[in-house]
Amino acid sequence: MPRAAARTEKLDLRLTASAKRILQTAALASSRSVSEFVIESALARAAETLPDRTIFGLDAERWDAFQTALDAPPKPVETLRKLLSEPSVFEQPRAK
Secondary structure, three states: OOOOOOOOOOOOOOOOHHHHHHHHHHHHHOOOOHHHHHHHHHHHHHHHHOHHHHOOOOOHHHHHHHHHHHHOOOOOOHHHHHHHHOOOOOOOOOOO
């Protein structure tokens, strides 16, 4: 059986009395401590939230289009070229 990682970090939460009661009731119903219940629930929600922000899948046709777009030279944007060729509002003329 693998050893559980030591819990060395702390996370403080402020919540309403009713929220605390709900968490306590849910933890009791699932035979967990409130800490275990909150950690497991939060990690499950994080696992649902993160994949579409860190990993995406493409079929072969879309992958080829994605690679082509990455390999293509940048398109010139005249307004950006003009902006970058003018002095910044933060640049002051040098005093002589």
